[in-house]
Amino acid sequence: MSTGRKLVISTVIVGLIVGHAIPLVRGREHWPFSNYPMFSSISGPEFSELRLVGVVDEDGEEIELPAGTYLTPFDAPGFRASLPGALARHGDDPEAQEELLGDLLELYDLRSAGHGGPRLRGLRVYRYAWALDPRGEVQARPSAREFILDYDREGRVSR
């Protein structure tokens, strides 16, 4: 190997080290480099997350909408992480929120041939909460559910 080539490769190797050090020091991700913060915070027994549900009929019957089934290419972890940020960005703008949820309903419709779900009248966003008990059972139901947003097919958003 020539010395020049070794220098180039050595620079790349040092770049890889520095590239990984920066996110660790700054506490921020610079993809494809990261400080890999997943699971790094201490979890308390209270846990909550936003969930999107579909409104099926006039009585308000709802179905869960697992993203990996109904909103592909989102998968469940991706959608779970993305939804709060997307809603927060449009927090003070009802029109933007209406557009966001309208687009999600459109995505649901676009995937309907694949998932075979019912035609929805609208979408709702809830905050689900769980009281986690490590020595408890598998948790099928949340301990609390807080209504956040409602969107109907006519484009009305209510809180």
Add this chain to the structure above:
Amino acid sequence: MRTCVRAWNTQWFGPASPWDLGVCRILFYGMLLALYSPVRFGAWAEIPGGFWEPVSVVRVVFPGQPSAAALSWIGNGWLVALLLSCLGLATRPSTAAAFVLGALAVGIRQCFGKVYHADGIVVLTLGILALSRCGDALSVDSWIARRRGRPPAGPSGEYRWPIRAVWLVMALIFFNAGMSKLVHGGIGWVTTENLAIKLAGCTIVGRNNNSPWMAGLVAQYPMLCRVSAASAVLVELSMILTPFIRWARRVVVPTMFAMQIGMAFLMVGTGFLPFFVVYVFWVPWESLFARSRPDSSAPPELLAGRTGPSGSSFGSG
């Protein structure tokens, strides 16, 4: 100073046969091809624009959300480049294309509010291989070269540094993960019920692709959870030793692999799949092959290159 340079050269540029790197090339690109072939890259264009939050690598090329046609071209182009790289046909341009297109194809799914932590290593490994001479053995290119009367590639530092650079990337990733736990969680990450509660969180139906009962079962044993948490941090931090110390490679890497399998079952489902592809760089393929063929009926390229310790062996210095 001279000692440092010598140690650096030995670590990264000591002679190694091209065979291990060739096997890693075939497996890495081949497995990526299998993993990403079913993906419809154009579908990301259908995600509502309100979710668009591009990472800088993608934003350079696409300031706005790209069209389905553009994403399909990138994705399909990437798959073709992966196939050519796997075969070792026009290896230098195809691995370069696999890196550039891969950074975009893999990068696009980081642009909707979530970074997938198993994807970064794929792009960095693509970059390392794009700079390497991974097509010098076990490739269509090397077969054509031999037909033209060129001698097979002999041992060189060119075949050692790429494998070790991938080791380094993996080591840094896990070291960062371990450090993040200490920085954000502190010692409480290990000593409290933290991991048990995290596992209990995995028992929430619909949150993960795995079986929630398994996480629930482990969560019921607090001491087991504390020991697991301590082991996780220790093993992650110890990974930083693996590119440089032989025993660390022999002990820590298999332990880390087993730990990731466990985490896949308990917590993250299939999320680690791209990560597992990169483990092929830790396997001493040449030694394994030589051990399984004591009659020396190994392929000519292997025999041509077998003159010293290989770059990817757990046992090499």
